[in-house]
Amino acid sequence: MHRFANPARFMRMSQIVLPWLTVVTTLLLVAGLVLSFVAPPDYQQGESVRIMFVHVPAAWMAMCAYTSLAAASAAALIWRHPLAEIAAEETAPLGAVFTGLCLVTGSLWGQPMWGTWWAWDARMTSVLVLFFLYLGYMALLNAFDDPTRGRRAAAILALVGFVNVPIIKFSVDWWNTLHQPASVLRVGGPTIDPSILLPLLIMAVAFTLLFATLLVVRMRAALIERKIRVLDAAAGGALG
Amino acid sequence: MVSFKALLLRDLRLAFRQGGDGAMAVIFFVLAALLFPFGLGPEPEALARDAVGIVWVMALLASLLALDRLFQSDWEDGSLDLMALSPLPLELAVLAKALGHWLVSGLPLLVAAPVVASMLQFDPAGLPRLVLALALGTPTLSLLGAVGAALTLGARRAAVLVSLLVLPLEIPVLIFGVAAADPAATGDGSTQIMVLGALLALALPLCPWAAAAALRQALD
Numbered sequence: 001m002h003r004f005a006n007p008a009r010f011m012r013m014s015q016i017v018l019p020w021l022t023v024v025t026t027l028l029l030v031a032g033l034v035l036s037f038v039a040p041p042d043y044q045q046g047e048s049v050r051i052m053f054v055h056v057p058a059a060w061m062a063m064c065a066y067t068s069l070a071a072a073s074a075a076a077l078i079w080r081h082p083l084a085e086i087a088a089e090e091t092a093p094l095g096a097v098f099t100g101l102c103l104v105t106g107s108l109w110g111q112p113m114w115g116t117w118w119a120w121d122a123r124m125t126s127v128l129v130l131f132f133l134y135l136g137y138m139a140l141l142n143a144f145d146d147p148t149r150g151r152r153a154a155a156i157l158a159l160v161g162f163v164n165v166p167i168i169k170f171s172v173d174w175w176n177t178l179h180q181p182a183s184v185l186r187v188g189g190p191t192i193d194p195s196i197l198l199p200l201l202i203m204a205v206a207f208t209l210l211f212a213t214l215l216v217v218r219m220r221a222a223l224i225e226r227k228i229r230v231l232d233a234a235a236g237g238a239l240g
Numbered sequence: 241m242v243s244f245k246a247l248l249l250r251d252l253r254l255a256f257r258q259g260g261d262g263a264m265a266v267i268f269f270v271l272a273a274l275l276f277p278f279g280l281g282p283e284p285e286a287l288a289r290d291a292v293g294i295v296w297v298m299a300l301l302a303s304l305l306a307l308d309r310l311f312q313s314d315w316e317d318g319s320l321d322l323m324a325l326s327p328l329p330l331e332l333a334v335l336a337k338a339l340g341h342w343l344v345s346g347l348p349l350l351v352a353a354p355v356v357a358s359m360l361q362f363d364p365a366g367l368p369r370l371v372l373a374l375a376l377g378t379p380t381l382s383l384l385g386a387v388g389a390a391l392t393l394g395a396r397r398a399a400v401l402v403s404l405l406v407l408p409l410e411i412p413v414l415i416f417g418v419a420a421a422d423p424a425a426t427g428d429g430s431t432q433i434m435v436l437g438a439l440l441a442l443a444l445p446l447c448p449w450a451a452a453a454a455l456r457q458a459l460d
Contacts, residue, residue: 077453125411132408139404143395152457153391157405160387160450167412 005081007223014216025213028206035199042196048112053199055105057207058098062130063165065095065211069137070162073155083219085151088158089141090218094211096134103127114178122171123179126164133161243328244336251340265345266352269302273356284361291362292370292421296414298356299349299374303381304406306345308399310337310389311455324459330452338379338386338448346378366421369429373420376436377413383440383447384409390454413439 032053042049072088075081106124107117118124137154144150172181183191192200276294280286314320323333353374354367362370388406392398413436420432 125415129408129411132404136405136408139401140391140395143392143397143401145396149394149457149460152460153395153454156450156454156457157391161409 005079005083007083007086010083011220011223014220018213018216018220021209021213021216025206025209028202028209032199032203032206035202039199040195045113048109049196051105051109052196053203055102055109056200057204058102058105059127060204061207061211062095062099062102062127063168064208065091065098066130066133066158066162066165069095070158070165073158077152077155077159085155086219086222087215088155089151090215090222092134092137092141092154094214094218096131096138098207098211099127099131099134103131119178121178122175123168126168126171129164130161130168133157133164137161243326244332247323247328247333247336248340251337252343255340255344263348265302265305266348268305269298269349270352270356272301273298274359276360288361288363291357291360292366292418294360295353295357295362295370295374296377296417299346299353299378300381300407300410300414302349303341303345303378303385304403306341307385307389307402307406308392310341310386311393311458312389312398315393315458320455321459324455330455331448334386334390334448334451334455335444338382338451341385342379342382346382349378350374369433370421372433373417373429373436376433376440377417380413380436380440380443381410383443384413387447387451387454390451390458393455393458 036050036053039050039053041047069088069091072084072091075084076088103124106127110119111117137157140157141150141154144153172179273294276290277287280290311320314323324330326333350371353371357367357370358364385402385406388402388409391405392402395401416432416435416439420429420436422429
């Protein structure tokens with residue numbers, strides 16, 4: 001693992017991987033969106049079931065991104081890898097956007113289905129807390145004059161906030177909530193019809209790859225930015 | 241153990257001689273809670289229904305008041321460095337500081353809460369449960385607050401930032417604290433009391449550990 005933690009090696013490898021990743025992501029995203037509109041309407045939810053093709057993958061990515069954020073933060077704290085620090089830093093805004101997307105689409109689906117934009121049930125509340133944890137992480141990251149101190153404090157916050165992820169996952173099992181219980185990843189197989197499950201899974205893979213693509217782009221940009229700053233400092237600020 | 245006691249007594253002595261934070265938290269708690277009859281209107285039924293929520297939210301906000309100063313003054317005058325160098329593990333030093341914070345700003349709330357709740361027309365039969373829930377919940381608030389205070393040590397606008405970080409993490413305490421004493425809830429609230437105890441039992445070892453890690457980063 002330490003072999004891949006070298007920023008120069010990361011730049012070389014990501015340059016090769018990135019075009020492929022972008023192409024596959026685009027293809028899957030287009031295929032997923034087309035299938036989402038082709039899929040038959042649900043017998044109960046009607047056309048609004050199509051919101052689920054964005055909502056569910058966004059919710060998965062919100063949790064997946066926070067898990068990666070916590071893992072990268074742990075790696076940054078334990079091994080002090082600069083690349084892990086950058087990965088954590090660049091994951092947070094992406095995770096916040098996925099969480100926001102999940103909250104907004106859920107709200108749009110809830111209005112016709114439940115008759116309300118928002119309900120204070122356990123899963124929605126814990127996802128809202130997740131959103132605030134992302135915001136708190138980013139606020140803490142930028143709150144110090146010394147960026148290193150901000151990064152380490154934010155990394156500890158990311159680890160503390162990780163307690164929320166299992167709460168989100170199991171909230172529908174622990175509490176009798178308005179939000180429906182797990183229907184894809186459950187013991188005894190999914191309870192969703194294949195005609196809807198297939199587009200959902202394709203969208204989930206597409207969202208995962210989209211996250212990976214954007215993360216690689218952001219990490220590359222951050223590394224280049226750091227390099228420019230070092231060059232600028234060496235040139236006495238002449239580069240502006 | 242001796243140095244733990246010494247640290248705790250030092251914090252309490254500082255708090256009482258300076259006479260600031262502890263009294264301020266309780267005055268803020270009472271004053272802010274008594275704004276609600278003006279905001280909501282003085283109807284006894286409406287107030288009685290919302291009394292538990294008002295008391296809990298105000299207790300939560302009152303616990304935030306002194307947080308930004310929890311480690312700040314020790315950090316500025318260098319005593320935090322001495323604590324880190326002392327044979328007492330930094331985790332225990334954090335625990336002593338959090339305990340001091342609770343004794344100064346949490347414990348007086350337990351005394352003030354029945355008075356405030358009664359003024360908000362809360363049913364007196366529910367008072368013991370409310371105080372028990374606060375007794376189990378407010379130490380958790382102090383422990384979580386210590387993590388936030390340690391993380392924001394030396395940050396710009398630390399006082400605002402610490403609320404932003406700590407409030408989302410304190411939501412579970414608020415939910416179960418209110419449910420434990422809510423007159424509208426079914427059952428006797430013992431489940432919620434047990435959950436509050438479980439949250440405290442989790443926070444007691446984990447929060448000092450996280451806060452000490454954050455302090456070590458600050459002292460690096």
